[in-house]
């Protein structure tokens with residue numbers, strides 16, 4: 152098997168697709184490694200295989216990906232679906248598992264377009280079967296047209312909440328309630344960012360229109376909707392049976408067997424932290440993101456990041472960022488002259504700037520609310536190891552502010568997910584208990600393999616010297 | 621600022637020594653460039669093992685082992701210690717001979733902590749080992765502890781005994797003076813003390829050179845791996861092999877900590893270690909041969925830390941023969957964790973000018989002078 156390339160692209164979402172297509176167009180040899188069975192990433196998941204009915208339900212934001220996929224399919228790239236990348240090194244090595252064995256690829260440039268994930272937020276009952284994220288629900292539908300037939304509650308804040316509500320309503324899923332947790336105050340905080348956003352009013356109005364349409368449809372279907380909801384919890388014997396919350400002093404309770412939550416989207420930085428590129432803290436969205444220049448170049452030089460992995464900006468921006476990274480790597484590999492690069496990059500950059508205009512407003516409006524991480528002591532924070540918020544608070548009280556140390560002592564973040572699920576919450580608990588901003592604390596270190604690899608896959612490995620072919 | 625004893629390095633060796641000295645009413649300052657437990661002491665594999673030790677270390681290791689039982693009294697924490705017998709497996713008759721020889725050597729020296737066992741006893745201790753295993757050598761008293769918890773307990777006890785621990789304070793200059801030693805730190809401050817203890821772990825080669833008593837301690841990055849939970853697979857017994865490199869420790873939560881002499885490339889200057897995944901593939905192959913039921917187990921993480929190593933694999937513990945008042949406790953070559961409580965005791969005895977309770981001749985800093993120093 153060929154294992155030496157000009158560039159290795161991790162992730163076949165909008166950024167990875169655009170980036171690899173751009174590189175292949177310039178005649179470069181590219182490998183694209185992605186976990187899913189088909190190209191598209193989270194947003195265009197399974198797009199090459201979905202039915203007309205699925206596409207009609209998922210709408211034009213989904214089918215927008217078809218063009219990208221077509222170009223990618225026509226491009227000459229080595230595409231490895233169902234491939235879990237578990238280690239990357241700045242020297243240009245990528246280690247992965249594919250087809251029940253581990254392998255190694257090498258290239259002078261890496262683009263780690265690993266996208267974003269939904270912000271995991273612990274609340275009482277979040278570990279019960281039947282609790283999942285809105286994005287997870289959306290994936291189920293894209294993959295297998297699965298729709299809940301028992302009562303569902305949707306709870307959280309952000310556009311994805313409403314998008315999934317829209318799909319479920321169209322599919323006539325029994326929605327027991329929609330609970331919007333966005334605080335009123337945030338609408339005011341976001342106001343100063345509005346004028347810039349209005350320069351791209353079309354985008355904003357599309358969002359507003361979508362939400363208004365969902366609300367109208369929900370009212371028609373007699374789905375109760377509540378705003379400024381807090382104190383969300385799931386209850387049940389072995390799985391979700393009831394969802395409770397409060398709304399401006401009123402206690403709410405709904406019978407439901409599925410609870411879909413969504414509290415925003417954060418960059419998926421696991422591989423980026425393992426490879427060791429530098430990160431910055433964003434105090435509005437409260438997440439770590441890699442430090443990149445306009446082309447997506449990280450502090451490691453040979454490693455690039457494009458798409459939502461750099462900062463959550465949405466699908467269109469991800470595609471543009473991917474193209475820019477592709478152009479830049481092509482220039483570094485001397486397949487693009489400086490003037491050609493400038494011209495082509497300027498076009499993409501102009502489009503990207505336009506695309507980013509509404510983001511500060513959206514980021515402020517859907518910033519994680521103040522009490523998002525007010526977690527009760529009994530709530531499990533680390534699902535892998537069953538560590539509660541109370542136990543973490545005890546350590547913070549003893550003076551521990553380094554998640555790496557907290558992990559070593561009480562195993563919180565020590566399990567197979569290496570803190571991906573509890574990292575945000577632990578950071579907030581440390582901030583709460585020590586008064587320190589996450590910026591001042593040491594970041595959680597990730598060690599390979601960032602995803603579990605079976606001993607069988609390892610034992611079957613072909614990691615030998617890269618061939619020169 | 622002045623103190624009786626200046627200790628460079630806030631790992632477990634530095635802290636153990638400081639505790640004993642403070643209990644003898646000595647004033648002590650520890651300089652730690654990061655925080656106590658950041659390096660080897662907080663990130664080793666937690667193996668509290670007498671088994672397989674170099675015979676020169678055995679008297680110290682046996683004494684140290686009893687001290688592990690007393691940690692709740694001595695450092696106010698059990699350090700997460702529990703017993704997990706360690707069984708070195710013989711995969712052939714030739715292996716069995718090697719183990720029998722080891723047992724005989726130990727017996728002749730008066731030690732009985734490692735016992736030759738047959739396949740029936742192997743299966744009693746570890747029911748899932750492969751059919752080709754013929755027997756083994758068992759050490760029933762070995763165990764495992766939580767390294768970071770241990771390091772922090774030692775540092776906390778040192779503080780409680782009145783030791784000053786200066787974290788994020790690197791010693792950048794150290795020199796002998798008429799009255800003892802003067803050190804300058806990265807914070808720009810100068811400290812003086814009568815005696816100086818070198819507990820700088822992986823940095824000991826450099827630090828000793830700075831003082832004009834260079835030791836052949838080099839930095840290495842022992843590398844460990846851990847699996848997901850495989851309940852029942854190990855039955856609480858930790859395993860090693862006789863003629864191949866592999867160590868499997870049975871963590872109490874059901875995961876397996878995997879080691880066996882793997883080392884990763886490193887850059888001590890930048891404090892960066894690259895984990896080489898080749899070692900996972902090698903370990904995985906041997907693991908599935910030894911415990912055939914492990915095929916579906918997952919490797920979930922590797923980790924590594926800087927450790928000070930010496931070619932002959934035993935540490936340097938003793939007074940400098942070149943610089944009076946300087947004491948070394950370093951070069952533990954990836955097995956110092958178990959010895960730490962005892963090191964605190966003997967090094968403090970040396971510093972106090974007493975005869976150490978166990979002979980330390982085998983660990984003399986000048987034992988390399990006949991051979992060529994290779995720093």
Ligand SMILES: Cc1cc2nc3c(=O)[nH]c(=O)nc-3n(C[C@H](O)[C@H](O)[C@H](O)COP(=O)(O)OP(=O)(O)OC[C@H]3O[C@@H](n4cnc5c(N)ncnc54)[C@H](O)[C@@H]3O)c2cc1C
Nearest residue numbers: 629631632633653661664665667791821952955956957958
């Ligand atoms: C992965 C791994 C697994 C291991 N497994 C085992 C095991 O199972 N069983 C066992 O018995 N042993 C094990 N060991 C060995 C054991 O961890 C070490 O021998 C022991 O911790 C050494 O303690 P130390 O205090 O000398 O070193 P360290 O903990 O490294 O402490 C030295 C300290 O000195 C500081 N320092 C250095 N230079 C300066 C300076 N100029 N100024 C200020 N501070 C300085 C460093 O920051 C460091 O914190 C293992 C080691 C590793 C790395």
